[in-house]
Amino acid sequence: MENKIINTAMTVFIEKGYAETSMSEIAARVGINRPALHYYFRTKDKMFEAVFGDIILSIVPKIFDILIQRDKKIGVRIEEIVDTYYTLLLENPKLPMFIIREINRDVNLLINTVTKLNLPNRFIEALDSIQEEMNEGKLKNVPIRFVFYNLYGLLSMPFLSQDLTHRLLLQDNENFEEMLEEWKPYIISQMENLLKVEE
Amino acid sequence: MENKIINTAMTVFIEKGYAETSMSEIAARVGINRPALHYYFRTKDKMFEAVFGDIILSIVPKIFDILIQRDKKIGVRIEEIVDTYYTLLLENPKLPMFIIREINRDVNLLINTVTKLNLPNRFIEALDSIQEEMNEGKLKNVPIRFVFYNLYGLLSMPFLSQDLTHRLLLQDNENFEEMLEEWKPYIISQMENLLKVEE
DNA sequence: GTCTATAACCTGATAGAC
């Protein structure tokens, strides 16, 4: 039951965000009523925190293992990252919107969650690995934050603007998924332009 | 008084978004009470629409006049666009968040507003101008939507993630504005990589 | 564990006095 609640809550929270999600709706979708919800997670906040942790775990660590594979060319690694996120985001297209909306509401939510989940260690490990490649001249020396802006900016933009995309940027006979495949090589090309060293 | 309300409402709406803004707060900031607010704009919706129109006018048309200046190299035009948006966004750092949040809430809001403001004509004019440059081989032939994703993805990312940036991505002695100046050449380089034809 | 009932509060909106 607790799992069923978490899963349902996750769906609704991702769809509507914290502020516009009501306990009533979650309860209704689960098939119980409000007081029963409060029995499992005493407050809306505590329930959200539980959900948020699961969501972060589904997003953040994905990138680490791929980034540190130094035997692979950067273009190949980027392609793997894009593929991995495409799979995740096609199942949850509102995830990027959810993440930035909730970070905007309260940064500490993310910071505390990441800390609790012991992610900073793996985070630093991945960053160090990239930094070392830059120092060795195998990648261009670009501040990490700009690598972040580039990758997530390009990756999330179609999803952040998906309603607009559907209304204005897609041809009649075209679907979102096809467009993403067309977009993929541009992401890779841009990341290579940013990071790849001429041989 | 009506202007004072609009300006105050704009500040609060941009800060918190439609859903989390209450009429009480706007009234309190203006220095009157709720019923007085409802006297000027009968409903919260109508008030928001008025504010939203002003905001769209401050964002969307800026890009048109710059894009159609075909005598200027694309890198120069991009730099002008970045400078223009930097000025606007440094005054209103939450504007990108506001726009995508409200579009996500209801796309038709943007579509209707843009239509009412007679912007589609100028929009099409700018697009046609760019498309013609592509057909003439003066720019690479890139689908317009990908130009949009690139430009706005790179431009808005620092602002969308500004809280995270302040907490994790800035050095101690560094401020946001300095970082943006450092970021600017990367935006230009990426847009050139996307659009510029080798000579 | 799950329910009914209820408390306490905040929201947008309106009626009517001044």
Added chain:
DNA sequence: GTCTATCAGGTTATAGAC
């Protein structure tokens, strides 16, 4: 025009019966 008073509806959360 701006106020007080009020309405109807929504919210989270809890107490207590079963």
